[in-house]
Amino acid sequence: MIPECPRTTESRSRTRCHGAEPVQTRSGLLCEIKTPIKTEPFNEHYSLIPGKELGRGKFAVVKKYVEKRTGKEYAAKFMRKRRKGQDCRMEIVHEIAVLELATGSPWVINLHEVYETASEMILVLEYAAGGEIFNQCVAERDEAFKEEDVKRLMRQILEGVAFLHKSSVVHLDLKPQNILLTSESPLGDIKIVDFGLSRMVSSNQELREIMGTPEYVAPEILNYEPISTATDMWSIGVLAYVMLTGTSPFLGDDKQETFLNISQLNISYTEEELEGLGQPAIDFMKSLLIKEPHERATAAACLQHPWLQQEVEGKEEEKEGEQSTTESSTEPNSPVSPTGKEEKEEEEGQVTEELIVVAAYTLGQCRQSEKEGMTPDQKAISKRFKFEEPFSALQEVPGEFIY
DSSP: OOOOOOOOOOOOOHHHHHTTOHHHHHHHHBBBOOEEEEEOOGTTTEEEEEOSEEESSSSSSEEEETTTOOOEEEEOOOOOOEEEEEOOHHHHHHHHHHHHHGGTTTTTEEEEEEEESSSEEEEEEEEEEEEETTHHHHHTTTTOOOOHHHHHHHHHHHHHHHHEEEEEEOOOOOOOOGGSSSSSSTTHHHHEETTTTTTOOOOTTTTOOEEEEEGGGGGHHHOOOOHHHHHHHHHHHHHHHHHHHHOTTOOSSSHHHHHHHHHTOOOOOOTTTTTTHHHHHHHHHHHTOSSGGGGGGHHHHHHHHHHHHHHHHHHHHHEEEHHHHHHHTTSTTOOHHHHHHHHHHHHHHHHHHHHHHOOOOOOOOOOOGGGTTSOHHHHHHHOOESSSSSSSGGOOEOOOOOO
């Protein structure tokens, strides 16, 4: 989704990124890009692939196209330059500039080309065939994420966010709908998308905005306090909770109840909500869902958290064990008894049975607890807001959107 144009004219300081010095204008927006903007007819170079749109918002639509010259598939994001009578080209240029800054990260969607018409700008983006991770977050137990899947994807998300934060970029709308997969089966890698609300932050200048997706916004946004990289870390804590449990931790019956839950930190860590989760996973979420921004773990610190280190250590031990087994099996004249083979099969059977039990009780369950009465459509909708003023003048940007 695309936010409405910021109306503040407050100037912002410049922030150095990647050895260059991108020029910021207002509200942490960049105004210089390197990508050539093409003005020739878009349809001369790309053909629309018939089918369902990849995403749609109030001011943009994403469709699947194939490049005629190469036959490669892309996601084309058509963005209106005028919104409610205002020229918002600057906001689109900022999004392009952020994508340029993030080209060094494999976990951020890649920008291929940019076209411009009289009324629109078209961003030609890498196509992520697996769609949103949101689909697995609300899937039934058998199709939902397993904890090991969540840990692998969370590492990639954190590496991508750490890269952005190192470049002084805050995403400000991290949620399952904005995390795509390169493939659905087998489960691919993640791609972070939709930088329409992103901003540059600087230690020399405070940035205050009230915007985001209600379920994922940090307390400081609701309180109109300064935004920082810690604001994204709160959203990652909510994202981890959703990926692990299939439940949105702060979602209320309406926006005001959701905001109250966030402000009062009304979150459940009970066994009912976190069935099958170990203490390391719970500690990971607790290190992020903290009201005071300066007390939250950074992206770099999260990557070193014991919960995300478990699988890595386990794989190293497994690899060492395989090497040891290989060495033993290649020793000359080493007898292999039928009894030993039976014992090995029995052990493997026990391990398999244990894994099945663990999988049966792992997260990936779409447990909406007290929200069981919601319809599938209600569960699948997460709306985004751009607030020009605090809650009394809340402005909704309707519709689901990716990229």
